Amino acid sequence: MEGLLHRKNFTWYIGRFFTHAILILASIIIGLPFLWMITTSIKSPAEVSMFPPIWWPETVRWDNFSKAWSLAPFGRFYLNSAITAGTGVILEVMVAALSAYAFARIRFKYSGIFFMVMLAAMMIPSQVALIPNYVVLKHLGWINTYKGIVIPHVSSVFGAFLLRQYFLTVPGALYDAAEMDGLGHFRTMLYIALPLARPVLGTLVLYLFISKWNSYLWPLIVTNTQNMRTLPVGLAMVRSAEYAIGPEHLMAASLFVLVPVLFIYFIAQKQLIEGIAAGAVKG
């Protein structure tokens, strides 16, 4: 059958050629902005204002990075981003795991209704909630705090749904055995269900971390002093505040924000892509 499907004649080679040509072209178009960002960040001001542009500077200007770092308290932004994204992920995964376990393993007559209500929440765009959430946080005194950045976005629909699907695939005998050994629901979740869900849990953690790290609109609204800004907000503020900032410094500063994300993507790329594909198809 293989031979019949793919006879290596002239047409086959032409087809191959075009397939690679299209994919290479697409990769170049997608990749060029990244390359452009990196080469700009190591150019001198004179090399930046050259047309046609040069692709590689004569001398690599590493000091652009130290200059960019000093434009704003980037160390503080890093700390804020790491704290808010980190605690956000931990809390959201905990919330998701508890709900997922309840829906998968605990018998309750009306759990179907609860499940529908939870799924309905997925349809509500978070942009609609900007004003009400701001007002609620103001009443709580949480404006310009880590709590204010994190808590409104740790409820979980997607994560709970994903983990529930996974918990359902665990053989019931394992849960029965846990019960016989006297484990309550909470410890069964902690010691049986979650460890077995490790692959999907890992993908979920990375996915949540990246989306929290990247988020811009909510941290922009809820923070109002420089020392509380997260990296994306800080970066945007640098550009609007420093009028004379050169593209080379702006690109260097953008790389500060991107490096952790690109690093995670680089090591877990396969897992992330396949997780997205599987999650979206089943969800």
Add this chain to the structure above:
Amino acid sequence: MAVKRDSYIMPTRGVGVRRGMTIRTRRDMFTFLLFVAPNFILLGVFVFWPILYSLILSFFKWNMIAPKKTFIGFQNYQSLFSDPVFWQVTRNTLVLALATVVVKLSISLVLALEMNTDIRGKSFYRAIIFSPTFTTSVAVAMVWSWIFDPHFGLLKVFISPLGLRAPDWLWETEYSLPAVIIVLIWSGIGYDMVLFLAGLKNIPREIYDAALVDGVSPWQNFIYITFPLLSPTTFFLTITSFIGALKAFDIIAIMTDGGPLNSSNVFVYYLYQNAFQWFKTGFASALALILFILIMAITLVQNRLSRRWVHY
């Protein structure tokens, strides 16, 4: 109540295995509620309550700071519908959503079809093309602003040799929205391609083998087999991309500020401006509610149509 009646019929404790609510089911109920409580409290406060509160706020005039809100009935909606900027923003949002969806889905479908062959280097291509999906949107907007630069931008390199004028993308009213659309397409292609690819993998191999025996051409293969059988994925992506584009904010906030002259202003950015720059809380709440109704309507239509249209 059920427990009381049962205990009347069957007073002996321990025999009542079939009582309406055994101790065990009651304990399970409490455990269930305890487990879902964190999620439902958060969803209630930060997702469901905001819808109701937006509705309430949309009937008031309020600047978010003053302790007093003034009830003004439907006046916010009236001024919204008589606001020319609102209509321009609505038009921009729909143009942006339609253009992004059509172009992005067409390109990503072509790429997915090319990827669905047994060529080499597939995972390499996939890794590159998917990479913008997880890239911080603020940084994306930064580098694209620089690419669109009218004097030294990268895009000029490709436009100038064609003898065309390189526009000042972000500062000319006809080009600002297309610039935003280009960036959204660039960042969204990889995600759509991966989902199309997953959809293509779900089409049973045997159908193509049967078609091969019947001497079907590649083009007929696509029209009569691939495209119809891929329709669930296409439909899902069309709806989610459309809704996603209605919510566009980050790229616009960084690249154009909705300008020049609102030429690239969209729903969520206008909402942000009204709520958090001009403190017109009631007006912005009315705007939020319209966005909510629009997205709900699309989602409901999706649920209805996906049952009828899509070939599984």
